Amino acid sequence: MVKECVNQRFNKNYAHFSLKFTLISVEYMVKVSYKWGEKMDLENVWLTFLEKVKKQLSDISYETWFSESKLIAIEDGVVKVLVPSHVHKKNLKEHYIDLIEEKFAEVTGTNFKFEFYIEEELENNIVINTDEIGIPSNNFESNLDPKYRFDNFVIGKSNKFAATSALAVAEQPGNMYNPLFIYGSSGLGKTHLMHAIGNYITENNKKMKVLYIPCDKFVSDFVEICRKSANDNNMEATKQFKNKYREIDVLIIDDIHNLVGAVSAQQEFFNTFNELYNNNKQIIISSDRSPEDIKKLEERLKTRFNWGLQIDILPPEFELRMNIINKKIEMQGLENGFPENVKEYIASNCVGDIRKLEGAITRVYAYATIMNGSAITLDLAVEALKDFFVQTIVAKNKIDQVIQLVSENYNISPEDLKSKKKTNNIAIPRQIAMYICRIYLEENLTKIGIEFGGKNHTTVMHAVDKIKNEILKDEALNNEIQKLINKIR
Ligand code: ADP
Numbered sequence: 431m432v433k434e435c436v437n438q439r440f441n442k443n444y445a446h447f448s449l450k451f452t453l454i455s456v457e458y459m460v461k462v463s464y465k466w467g468e469k470m471d472l473e474n475v476w477l478t479f480l481e482k483v484k485k486q487l488s489d490i491s492y493e494t495w496f497s498e499s500k501l502i503a504i505e506d507g508v509v510k511v512l513v514p515s516h517v518h519k520k521n522l523k524e525h526y527i528d529l530i531e532e533k534f535a536e537v538t539g540t541n542f543k544f545e546f547y548i549e550e551e552l553e554n555n556i557v558i559n560t561d562e563i564g565i566p567s568n569n570f571e572s573n574l575d576p577k578y579r580f581d582n583f584v585i586g587k588s589n590k591f592a593a594t595s596a597l598a599v600a601e602q603p604g605n606m607y608n609p610l611f612i613y614g615s616s617g618l619g620k621t622h623l624m625h626a627i628g629n630y631i632t633e634n635n636k637k638m639k640v641l642y643i644p645c646d647k648f649v650s651d652f653v654e655i656c657r658k659s660a661n662d663n664n665m666e667a668t669k670q671f672k673n674k675y676r677e678i679d680v681l682i683i684d685d686i687h688n689l690v691g692a693v694s695a696q697q698e699f700f701n702t703f704n705e706l707y708n709n710n711k712q713i714i715i716s717s718d719r720s721p722e723d724i725k726k727l728e729e730r731l732k733t734r735f736n737w738g739l740q741i742d743i744l745p746p747e748f749e750l751r752m753n754i755i756n757k758k759i760e761m762q763g764l765e766n767g768f769p770e771n772v773k774e775y776i777a778s779n780c781v782g783d784i785r786k787l788e789g790a791i792t793r794v795y796a797y798a799t800i801m802n803g804s805a806i807t808l809d810l811a812v813e814a815l816k817d818f819f820v821q822t823i824v825a826k827n828k829i830d831q832v833i834q835l836v837s838e839n840y841n842i843s844p845e846d847l848k849s850k851k852k853t854n855n856i857a858i859p860r861q862i863a864m865y866i867c868r869i870y871l872e873e874n875l876t877k878i879g880i881e882f883g884g885k886n887h888t889t890v891m892h893a894v895d896k897i898k899n900e901i902l903k904d905e906a907l908n909n910e911i912q913k914l915i916n917k918i919r
């Protein structure tokens with residue numbers, strides 16, 4: 431009914447306005463006909479164009495946005511189109527312009543710009559700025575990094591399923607897989623994919639509020655706000671925090687394993703999850719392990735994660751590593767100066783971490799620059815990456831790897847870590863390292879004792895128990911240990 435009224439009004443007034451444009455139209459009809467080398471008036475041009483557009487769209491989209499449009503003139507390379515309302519004007523301009531320009535160029539063989547008018551504008555000779563009508567553009571702070579996109583995510587066997595599922599969710603947020611749970615070791619592209627989903631959604635639907643947040647930031651924000659609220663004896667800040675999360679359309683939460691140990695934040699996340707999920711809001715989660723493998727994560731949260739789709743990203747195969755190297759150097763515009771054998775050398779040595787692959791490329795470039803811009807050769811690359819690759823190979827086993835990592839983190843030597851020194855700055859990191867080996871690598875107590883400079887298995891057991899108790903009381907310590915574990919993975 432409403433639509434009918436609008437149509438009637440539109441058709442009645444259109445007759446009136448088209449008069450104004452008759453002169454221009456005739457003038458251009460001649461020019462246009464001449465240019466195209468055949469007798470084609472504007473109306474026919476428009477009909478042919480509409481036929482082409484129709485084939486590209488669903489019936490409903492075509493009927494709603496195009497069926498009532500009319501070409502009124504072509505002037506100075508600009509096609510002027512009359513449309514029924516400013517909603518049409520805004521939507522055609524913002525969402526269909528590429529399709530319109532492409533299909534019109536197919537009909538005319540010429541690239542034109544487009545302008546859309548509504549009757550009111552023609553009648554009163556005014557221009558209505560549709561940018562200021564309707565929903566203001568999304569100024570919600572989404573924390574999305576624009577550099578992570580689907581078009582610069584290189585796909586191979588190991589990440590194909592993850593990338594496809596991510597795109598499906600990006601196209602239909604809330605309707606495909608909810609939650610989408612992406613897991614895999616560090617440096618395999620989880621964060622990249624999550625930002626790509628967020629960027630895709632905000633680009634295609636400016637109204638959607640998307641929020642990306644690393645889990646440890648969620649935890650620290652929540653803890654801080656609760657503390658502040660308790661100090662001030664005012665719950666307003668806590669309420670605002672809760673509301674902020676409840677009103678978003680897409681929640682992207684990275685590295686959820688960092689929720690382990692943060693009891694109150696886990697509860698808050700559980701509530702947020704339920705509320706968003708019940709309102710069909712999309713939730714996207716990443717972790718370095720599958721939900722089943724996140725020890726100490728509440729069962730009810732694991733159950734929630736099972737409701738959607740869980741996908742893992744595997745370490746990249748050789749071919750994907752080569753393709754990623756090619757993409758990275760192409761993005762820097764330097765594909766010619768990077769010989770094939772250097773790419774192969776990097777691809778063969780960086781096996782399980784794409785971040786490391788990027789680091790190797792940067793290092794080779796930096797080295798070539800320092801050497802006064804010398805050409806990149808295999809010899810130069812080997813020299814540049816001497817220490818870089820060695821770091822990963824030098825650890826003789828997993829326990830040794832933990833020893834190196836922990837000593838580096840606390841700025842002490844591996845020898846000190848393995849020694850009998852009892853000062854806190856050495857004894858505590860030693861206990862932490864033993865704890866990680868026992869709990870996360872599930873190594874046997876005797877073997878850990880041997881690797882830590884020949885200690886008795888009861889010493890190891892004591893250290894493990896001590897840290898177990900400490901992290902229950904000390905959230906900061908727990909987070910610190912989680913970060914170390916992530917690095918190992
Ligand atoms: P994760 O979150 O799994 O630890 P990231 O998403 O941070 O890993 O990825 C590490 C780096 O590797 C980023 O710079 C990212 O852009 C890059 N990267 C990962 N996978 C790909 C890929 N398939 N194509 C291109 N770059 C990738």
Ligand code: MG
Pocket residue numbers: 617620621622684
């Ligand atoms: Mg990440």
